[in-house]
Amino acid sequence: MASGGHPDSPRPQAGARDESHVAASARPAWHADSVAQACQQLQVDAQQLAAGLAQDEARQRLQQYGPNRLAPPKRRSAWLRFVLQFHNILLYVMMVAALVTALLGHWVDTGVLLAAVLVNAIIGFIQEGKAEAALDAIRGMLSLQAMVVRDGQRQVIDAEALVPGDLVLLASGDRVPADLRLVAVTELRVEEAALTGESLPVEKQTEAVPADASLGDRSDMAFSGTLVVYGQARGLVVGTGSQTELGHINTMLSNVDVATTPLLRQINGFGHKLALVILVMAVLTFVLGTWLRGIPATEMFLMVVALVASAIPEGLPAIMTVTLALGVQRMARRKAIVRRLPAVEALGAVTVICSDKTGTLTRNEMTVQRVVCADARYVVEGAGYAPEGRFRLGETRVDPADAASAPVLAQAIRAGVLCNDARMRLLDDGQWQVDGDPTEGALLVLGSKAEAVGMQQADARTTHVAQEVPFSQDALAECWPRVDVIPFESEHRFMATLHHAVPAGVGEGAPHWICVKGAPEVILDFCATQLTAQGPAPLDVDYWRRMATDLAAQGLRVLALAGKPGGAAGAKLTHADVRQGCTLLALVGIVDPPRGEAVVAVRECHDAGIRVKMITGDHAETARAIGAQLGIGVGKPALTGAEVALLDNAALRRTAGEIDVFARASPEQKLRLVQALQDNGQVVAMTGDGVNDAPALKRADVGVAMGLKGTEAAKEAGDIVLADDNFATIAHAVEEGRAVYDNLRKFILFMLPTNGGEALIVIAAILFQLTLPLTAAQVLWINMVTSSALGLALAFEKAEPGIMDRPPRPPGQPLLDGLAVWRIVLISMTMMAGALGLFLWELQHGVSVEVARTMAVNSVVLAEMFYLLNSRHITDSVLSREGLLGNPYVLLSIAACVPLQLAFTYWPVMQTLMGSAALDGLQWLKVLAAGSLVFFVAELDKLAWRRAKTVEGGETAGR
């Protein structure tokens, strides 16, 4: 490489932006550089290549290169968004009507029509903004993280803070956070579909490739936005933000869907059809009126405009979107981040939740409690990650470093510490924390406990024994540096490391050691011998199986630890090296207690008619024991992955319904289980964290990815992401899902009858050739003032108290079921009867048309206010303190309408514009009576429905 610097070395972003149009060949050819050359260009020295950049250096580079993010996709400007609000068939109709009324010289009607159009557009604009803001906030919660080494410490940082020269660690399931030149790989396979369109994973390595290699052939690079599907790697960041390949092709990976769901589309479609029906009806009425009845066309046209305006539910789509967005916001507050909006609807209908065990149902705070060797079974005291706790053999205290009392224990503990990727850290508040896999953390803590015991004994004897027999991670790594690793993958359930003994260290004699740990049945297969006090002896498989089952039956997670002398210097560790000739050292039993809140949540789910199934990679006995503590699958057997594999689809369908605990299940089996349950007609929520869980998450009706321990692959496949990995959060999300669906229904049940009532009043007047009780302007006023503003309050309804005591909504149940249609008809008729009746009565008793109309308008508005209260509960009574006063938004919106109605009635300007007139006290009383009619009818209807349900329930129970 030319000494004058890399022609393509990373540049500050300002300058680099201009380069984005430059042809691919002119861009950095990092793939053609050796690691040393890349380091030179990146100004990374040998020490930084091992220990990463210093924080200060990283900070400085961040200033120089800018944050590692792509320019967000161009937003529609606020103006355009506002103008687009008018692009709505319902508003078109009203605008045409405004035009015609203007041509006819009916300026008031024109004004009111245009005002109505404007108010609707403004409401739509504000609501859309609100919905977008809610989704934006959620997008922010899904930001990508990266594992880097800085100052010699591994740490997880926001991917945006990555800078060229950073040392990044990749593991299976990670999304590559920036363009990386790979410096070390372990069986790394990356899926680059985001970049190349090729969905088959490509194998990566560290040797430079020719400069003219195509993107797909640059096997020494890992590109931003691609997905690690297998293995591990280290890489140097060579490009961030717009300087990545992804930045050049400028595709933004979208995280959250646009604000629509099947239900919303259905409602939108419904709105369009309704508009069409209303238009046809309007034309027919017009023809009927002018031809058959001989009403003048101008007058008839105004009537038809009133009809159209009254019947069209303009606010419907906008308010539905807001209801959904508010639900999503509420879920996010409860730690469930919705990535795909349809999931909100599906959540409300979930009938089965299939959950992982470790970390979701359990706390994932692992502590080793038992160590079983060939000739001794030790108890380890202490809880949590604090390295305090003694070792006991029966009632006798044991020092693991003392070869006389615990000959094999020390070897086992060291194997556990060496074959380990986690790190322990003492926090400022004196608490210990584990970075990495908690299972491995537990083994580190075990080592620290052994070290602490050794220290105490050494102090007592004032010798330096402790130094000779280290257990701590750092000391062991010095004596036995790691040369290679086979990382843990759920698929093969073990991890192995190859270590090279530094001559002065412990265990001289064998230059290389392989340490292995994993699920007992896997490790037993690898072993021919077991370590005893006298040295290696033939493996007693029955003994170990019995011990493993014993530990598992106590609800402990069981790992086997083994070792063997390794291969020649410089050799790589392969699966074949590990799979035979190992010596079994010990089994460890790790406790991972159930989460208290998960026990409660499982009970809640059962009460809500939702089955909870546990699908875990753990041992069947462990799973069953933990399941029993949680109330899952009590008294029923657990089915293992091997048993599932023997079942054909029909048999699995039967079994999947009955069995609640599935153990040693592979990700593929998760997929089969989802399918089997769905074939049984269930709506399934399934959790997952690994890269291989993605298909099951996609297939499930609600894919639930883990936010903390989940891989990026799982998060992307999931419909919702749990920010706290907690089962209880899924139960909360289901509750919110049910609440959102309820609110959508409540809104429809409020909106349609109010429009229906107004339309019926106008139609009746036309059909029976009555004086029009509401003028076109008045109908528009009612719509403008009430329907949209009042209805919006229902989007803020909280979940009803008994929402988790009722069975799930049957999948596929239409939004407008029998109950809804009946309610719409009943309320429309009642509203019409009240207002029209009052109007005609008043006319008959000699009141002026203006006053009668004002009374009719007020009674419709009052009926809507009352009915808003009814609508808070679909079938439950609202005749209670909570029912009447429980939602402040409802009260506020009602209160806001009162001065408007008073202005409508008494303000001279309004009287001139709207043709309204002042009312006296008695007239108001009549208005109140007519308006409140709806309230009592609706409550009576609910009462009748509840009675019918009780009788039905009693009959079913009696049957």
Ligand code: ATP
């Ligand atoms: P869940 O699906 O409920 O999260 P899990 O976490 O127990 O289950 P896996 O992580 O796939 O599932 O673990 C399966 C088995 O592999 C464990 O029972 C254990 O014996 C072994 N195991 C787990 N973690 C490690 C590890 N880091 N190294 C070696 N073996 C491990």
